[in-house]
Amino acid sequence: MGFEKNIRRVVPYVPGEQPSGTDIIKLNTNENPYPPSPKTAEAIRNFASDENRLYPDPAASELVSAIASEHGIRESEVFVGVGSDDVLGMCFLTFFNGQLPVLFADITYSFYDVWAELFRIPYETVPLDDTFAIRPEDYEKPAGGIVIANPNAPTGKLLPAEDIEKIISRHPECVVIVDEAYVDFGGESALGLIRRYNNLIVVRTFSKSRSLAGVRIGYAMADEALIRCLNDVKYSYNSYTMSRLAIKAGVASISDKEYFRECLDKIIATRERSTVLLEKLGFQVIPSASNFLFATHPEKQAEDIFNYLKSRKIYVRWWNKPRIRNYLRITVGTDEQMNLLAGALADCLA
């Protein structure tokens, strides 16, 4: 009878812990172990604080233009938001208004079903196969939308470009989102397909490969008609999502191509090295195209390892969920951090 009945009740996404303290090793939320580009640091330092009294450019044109030029596309093909979660959430709200279920993997970024629930969007999960691979043929049914994380999370597994195209080309009836949060660490992008398929949206973030999780920048690239619809929804929700600082910091990050490449190379090298370290300890590690490893140990419960590591102030990620209950997701840190991790794991398994 009261106002309570009109409240939208939801079960929210639970983000990884953000413990504070300098003595912890944080390998639980896929952050970059290296700081943002010195050019970004400089942009922040030089950031004229008096200008903060003014609203930002609602179109964030400076940032949109830098992203477009980085990828060799038009500004009208780029949409920016407060992290890729904001971008993905807005995509769900904008494009998934049909009666047919939106399809995504049973094991994938755990925000997809949360957005579907929030916006009352029908959805259906499609099981990965036993090797945690997506089988394109499993998606051969009419859909209200499709979402593919590639590389997938939390598995780190890559779907080949031709499989992505197979799925897109067979679904002209719905929008297909390819969530490429981790693609800079080794994936093959679907970006080249956005002019061939006007129902494709490619989503990226500055949080992982660009070390800017704290600044909140994500973006989408697609046919300009889709981008226009996204912007209409954005302007119907909040005209000024991107702060002045986010715009400046993002532009500076893009300008430093060399530093970007350097950090990526270091992380990729550490990833390969860490995979070997873990395998030596008896772990089975899924080949990763991302900045994290998904690993299981045949003799020790993942939950126990997770708790042991926590007691040693090393944070990794573990989910009490079907099929992946015995896996840990470990962010690739610095070589030093990964050595400390390997040492702690050796103690745990001893």
Added chain:
Amino acid sequence: MGFEKNIRRVVPYVPGEQPSGTDIIKLNTNENPYPPSPKTAEAIRNFASDENRLYPDPAASELVSAIASEHGIRESEVFVGVGSDDVLGMCFLTFFNGQLPVLFADITYSFYDVWAELFRIPYETVPLDDTFAIRPEDYEKPAGGIVIANPNAPTGKLLPAEDIEKIISRHPECVVIVDEAYVDFGGESALGLIRRYNNLIVVRTFSKSRSLAGVRIGYAMADEALIRCLNDVKYSYNSYTMSRLAIKAGVASISDKEYFRECLDKIIATRERSTVLLEKLGFQVIPSASNFLFATHPEKQAEDIFNYLKSRKIYVRWWNKPRIRNYLRITVGTDEQMNLLAGALADCLA
């Protein structure tokens, strides 16, 4: 037949122009003419850029705690977002899920009907009286929600606290949002009522009185059960809405009470002085409790004045809308800016 039919089509809000250039006088989007507190500037300068590689605290606890202590309430009674638009949009999404129409004034912040359209919420506008006042008795019908901007925009007109309470107390069946974006400039807040009425939400922003439009901070204060629902929806949309910098800048702003008071006093003094200036030029000015003036001239069309001022590089706001077509909304700038405005208006009317 294609994916287009499932797209949410909306008519977005059109924000005021954000022209660039140092030679313009910008009195069109109610920004503060004074820079943010020097303590905020310092917080930005000292802001350790390396930390930007890490996600922010999803709960923005430092900022929530500063806001709670500033208002003498509990942290559990505070919700923060990316500007008050983000907070208000989330309130619409969270609380207005009934069949009855949400009520708000016919002349008020023009985002309310945009959010209602975006989220497919039924709504009904309630006409202000001939003096642009809200009559509480007009709201005496069952509602799915009520939104009151106080002081109202774009009129600047204040509704007395007892009238606000009258409306809230007669609507236990719905959530009542009091949007106090401008209350620091002279309004009487409904904040004191949040413990008496568990259906009341008071929304504020750092964009106007705290000179931080470019940083994007808004907040809501309400009974902790409502705040919990808001947070659940926020965590179902984007865990990390508040950047690290926004948290630091907001906390620093709150810490500088003296500077805050000083700026407010200057703006209020300029507002009163500018009202007299405009009246001397023949304008009728609605008594303002905000940082803007809503004015009409009996002998000259508002649209013509608007265009003339633009040609003199002075931007004010004009809407081609029923009832207010002959009014201008003029942000209170510095004394010097208001003198230049008065000079240009004198030329225009000569």
